[in-house]
Amino acid sequence: DAKTTQPTSMDCAEGRAANLPCNHSTISGNEYVYWYRQIHSQGPQYIIHGLKNNETNEMASLIITEDRKSSTLILPHATLRDTAVYYCIVRVADHNDMRFGAGTRLTVKP
Amino acid sequence: ETGVTQTPRHLVMGMTNKKSLKCEQHLGHNAMYWYKQSAKKPLELMFVYSLEERVENNSVPSRFSPECPNSSHLFLHLHTLQPEDSALYLCASSPWRSSYEQYFGPGTRLTVT
Numbered sequence: 001d002a003k004t005t006q007p008t009s010m011d012c013a014e015g016r017a018a019n020l021p022c023n024h025s026t027i028s029g030n031e032y033v034y035w036y037r038q039i040h041s042q043g044p045q046y047i048i049h050g051l052k053n054n055e056t057n058e059m060a061s062l063i064i065t066e067d068r069k070s071s072t073l074i075l076p077h078a079t080l081r082d083t084a085v086y087y088c089i090v091r092v093a094d095h096n097d098m099r100f101g102a103g104t105r106l107t108v109k110p
Numbered sequence: 111e112t113g114v115t116q117t118p119r120h121l122v123m124g125m126t127n128k129k130s131l132k133c134e135q136h137l138g139h140n141a142m143y144w145y146k147q148s149a150k151k152p153l154e155l156m157f158v159y160s161l162e163e164r165v166e167n168n169s170v171p172s173r174f175s176p177e178c179p180n181s182s183h184l185f186l187h188l189h190t191l192q193p194e195d196s197a198l199y200l201c202a203s204s205p206w207r208s209s210y211e212q213y214f215g216p217g218t219r220l221t222v223t
Contacts, residue, residue: 049210
């Protein structure tokens, strides 16, 4: 599986957009980019995933660069409840055995 | 909110005890997973079951023994654990092993004394 690199931590002001970057320069053509988050004392929660095109759902948007070597998760209007560790994972589609890295600890501040 | 439940939520056990963790999913999924989350370490995949058959075992010590009696239930039997096994144990399920989304339970916080 491709290795991912994320910043250790980030802060964001409440109500502003949170942009979380992820580098996956060794990604192969059949690997998807997944994002999960883990709020303190809870299990991880799926956010979004994509292959090539940008994706949007009710939680977030995923922007994947044209060369697919990096991506950005965007929380358009961060709230205090979005404070969590965000994990970027790269994985082939036919195996859903998620292998998590250290993630980015996002702190949303009032 | 979650359709995956885990019991107990907290467990303290001695190194000579035998205990079991239980996971139940109410989502009609066919794949289930056990993960271990230790302090300061990434989430580690332990076991994968697909249609009640174990399909992956990531070099987990034999003192951890999984059991999947049906597609809704998953157990992790614990025996002669070590203090370094203290961690948060998370169960997850997905519609199929190839599904893009996994649903996680709240976890069992295990402390081995």
